[in-house]
Amino acid sequence: MAGPGAAGQHDTWVQGHHLRVTRRISHVAGFDDAPFPRAHRGDVLVVGTVFAGTRLEGVISTRVRRDGINATERLVRSLVESRFFPQLQAILLQGIAFAGFNVVDLDALQRQAGLPVLVVARHPPDLxxxxxxxxxxxxxxxxxxxxxxxxGPMEHIAGVQVQRQGLDPEGARILIEALQIHGKLPEPLRAAHLIAGGIAAGESRHRP
Known part of the structure; x- marks a missing residue:
């Protein structure tokens, strides 16, 4: 397993152009949504954790509409308006949809934020x-x-299922393995899951 924050050379896409970027990916934001009752309508909390290597640097949050269409826009805004944004190098999402079926446009998120995006899941979805x-x-x-x-289809990388935007398979593997501290789920996503659950339900109840 790579050391803390260790991600090697990778290709990335910036504004539609394929650029070779040689750097360590050490500053990452990971997003997960909070649990909500089945009958809930309206906005749902989404929590983002910001990590520098394996250290939690901060927390950001936004709200997206249950089964709505604003997840991409809200994620971009929460990122670019954050004081952490200038240092960020990648975005992790726990699933491609938040708040039920508020589906993220990965291409738009990558282009507007100018950062590689990885969707991570424990198991293949029932498409x-x-x-x-x-x-x-x-x-x-x-x-x-x-x-x-x-x-695109999910790929088995570093023991989890991954969709990639702006990062090649090897770069994705190195990044994920560097953040797998307490299990297969990258630590920014594990922490976001715990925090979102704790805020919404008073305590974190489900295995992250």
Whole structure:
């Protein structure tokens, strides 16, 4: 496993151009949403943790609409308006959708933030069930399904499932392994999960 904050050379995409970037990825933001009741309508808390290597540097937050369309815009705003943004080098998301089916446009997030984006999940998603739910029950579901398709298939990298935007497989592996401190889930996502759950429910209840 790589040392704290150790990510090697990688390719990245900046404003649609393929650039070779040689640097260590050490400053990362990881986002997860808070739990909410099944009957809830309205906004849902999303927590972002900012790490410098393996050290928690700060916490940012935003709110996105349940089954809405504003997740991408809210994530970008929370990042670029944060005092941590000038040092950030990558974004991690626990899943491609927040607050139910508020699907993130990975390409837009990467372009607007100018940072590589990794979606990380413990297990492969049930795409057939997701497609059926989107097309049959969610307003704007066809557009949301196209965003999921555009993100590409999940890949098995470093023991987790990953979708990549702006980072090659080797760069993704090195980054994830450097942040796997207490299990397979990268620490920024584990911490975001714990904090979001603690705020919403009074304590963190589910395994991160």
């Amino acid at each position: 057939a069930a997701i497609r059926r739910a989107l097309l049959e029950h969610v307003p704007g579901g066809r557009r949301k399904w196209r965003l999921i398709e555009a993100a």
